[in-house]
Amino acid sequence: MRSVVVLLATFLLLAFESPLLGRVKAEAFAPDLALVVVLYVGLSSRFESGLVLALLVGLLKDAFALGTPIGMHMELLVLAFIVTHRLSRRLALRSALGVVMLTFFFSLGCSMLELFLSLVFDRDFGIGARDAELMLKTMLPQALFSAPFGPVLFWLFD
Numbered sequence: 001m002r003s004v005v006v007l008l009a010t011f012l013l014l015a016f017e018s019p020l021l022g023r024v025k026a027e028a029f030a031p032d033l034a035l036v037v038v039l040y041v042g043l044s045s046r047f048e049s050g051l052v053l054a055l056l057v058g059l060l061k062d063a064f065a066l067g068t069p070i071g072m073h074m075e076l077l078v079l080a081f082i083v084t085h086r087l088s089r090r091l092a093l094r095s096a097l098g099v100v101m102l103t104f105f106f107s108l109g110c111s112m113l114e115l116f117l118s119l120v121f122d123r124d125f126g127i128g129a130r131d132a133e134l135m136l137k138t139m140l141p142q143a144l145f146s147a148p149f150g151p152v153l154f155w156l157f158d
Helices: 002-023 033-044 047-064 072-088 096-121 127-146 149-157
Strands: none
Touching: 002 033, 002 047, 002 149, 033 047, 033 072, 033 096, 033 127, 033 149, 047 072, 072 096, 096 127, 096 149, 127 149
């Protein structure tokens, strides 16, 4: 039941985030709320149910993200879930500062992995080298915008 509530809340977050950011032309600096949800799931769920939830959240993010190959965010979020789930066994990451740092570093890591996978698998990516340059320029701002949402979403889901 908790997984369904988390999935519905994630759908609502992404559904409200997309049009609002489109109106103010700030899509490049959008916080990665789906990543924050998957980090929460990785720290608080069993592996099997959390993995299915991470897959579904990734699928939702793919549905809302235009211009990326289908399955890109699903793969990134599943990898983030697996690493977070393994880290949860070794580190205490539930403090506000720990969640902010976790969100910041995972946001940077997912952005770098997305850039790499786009360069390797997306035939149209990087034509003219503007796509890669834009992605590199927005990595740090996106991580900085995503980090404060970590403790807020963790608090809401707890």
